[in-house]
Amino acid sequence: MNYRHGYHAGNFADVVKHIALVAILQHLKKKDAAFAVLDSHAGRGRYDLGGAEAGKTGEARNGIARLSGMSGAMPEALATYLSLARQNHAYPGSPLIAAQLLRNQDRLTAIEKHPEEFAILKDVLVPFRNAVVENADGYARCLKLLPPPARRGLVLMDPPFESPDEFSALAQALREGVRKFATGIFLAWYPIKSQAEADGFTGEVLAGGVAKALVVDTKITAPEGKLGSAGLLVINPPYGFAAAMQDVAGAISPRLDTALTVQWITGSE
Ligand SMILES: C[S@@+](CC[C@H](N)C(=O)[O-])C[C@H]1O[C@@H](n2cnc3c(N)ncnc32)[C@H](O)[C@@H]1O
Structure with a gap:
């Protein structure tokens, strides 16, 4: 477990993932x-x-x-994301973004295996009474918690991709997750080093039986790090999510110098 997200926080792929997270949470809050x-x-x-x-x-x-530095009219998810990124004096990761957007009735369970990262996360989430942190293996613990008592919500799977079998482990966890929580929204992040590998991964997930899913791919023209392209697999995307991400793409792609595409891979709205 050598991966430290601190080296990658706030990069183009993190930005797109976190805006997608905000868009999904904003949808869930409509009810x-x-x-x-x-x-x-x-x-x-x-x-x-x-x-x-x-x-x-x-x-x-x-x-x-x-x-x-963006200001003026912009898509709602982008505006909320930027305001959270500005408020926190440091870049907010997924659990802090989620914790800040939850209402009293909603719950966050944030699982982190690395002891040092976990210790910091625990401190960061102290102010949020409806957030629980767990020092455990992400896939195993998450699957045990499905379906959640509320029977609606989001499962974010964002593993470090340190091990060569991560794609297969993620695909298995998503298949099992969907089996246990068929109505849930699942958001999974993955690096795209080869399109064939990414397609193989999404194909393996769909083969488990998924009615609706789309992918958001982001490719950056001049990457700062090793990663030039990343994907998000969204299972059971909320109504309007695809259009919201298209709007976000129009607003951020010219600034990030990225090509951002949103594509249904099974089903549609
Ligand atoms: C890509 S980072 C997560 C970033 C975070 N989701 C965000 O968007 O702010 C992956 C995290 O998984 C942690 N990790 C590694 N192996 C794990 C495991 N088996 N179970 C849970 N967490 C693990 C790493 O320590 C790292 O903090």
């Missing part, structure tokens, strides 16, 4: 009914972009740094 968020690989929750890790890679320079 009063409570929802659950499960974040299987939560990270430490807050990242100092002026610190040693971020400074070493400089990846945020081609990500959040290019958007932070």
Whole structure:
């Protein structure tokens, strides 16, 4: 477990993932009914972009740094994301973004295996009474918690891709997750080093039986780090999510110098 998200926080792929997370949570909040968020690989929750890790890679320079000056009319999810990124004095990770958007009736379970990252996450989430942090293996613990009592919500799976079998482990976890929580929204992040590998992964997930899914692919023209392209697989995307992400793409792609595509891979709205 050598991966540290601090080296990559706020890069182009993090930005797109976190805006998608905000868009999904905004949709869930349209109904009063409570929802659950499960974040299987939560990270430490807050990242100092002026610190040693971020400074070493400089990846945020081609990500959040290019958007932070945006103002005026913009898609709702982007506006909310930028306001959270500005409020926190350090870049917010997925569990902090989720915790800040939950209402009293909603619940967040954030799972992180690395002891040091977990210790920081625990501190970061202290102010949020409806957030629970767990030091455990992300896939196993998350699957045990499905379906959540609220029977509506989001499962975010954002593993580190350190091990060669991560695609297969993620695909298996998503298939099992969908089997246990068929109406849930699932958001999974993956690197695209080969399109064939990415297609193989999404194909394996769909073969488990998924009615609706889309992918959001982001390719950056001049990457700062090793990663030039990343994908999000969204299972059971909420109504309007695809259009919302298209609008986001129009607003951020010119600034990030990325090509951002949203494509249904099974079903449609
Ligand atoms: C890509 S980062 C997560 C970033 C976070 N979701 C965000 O968007 O802010 C992956 C995290 O998974 C953690 N991790 C590694 N192996 C794990 C495991 N088996 N279970 C849970 N977390 C794990 C790493 O320590 C790292 O913090």
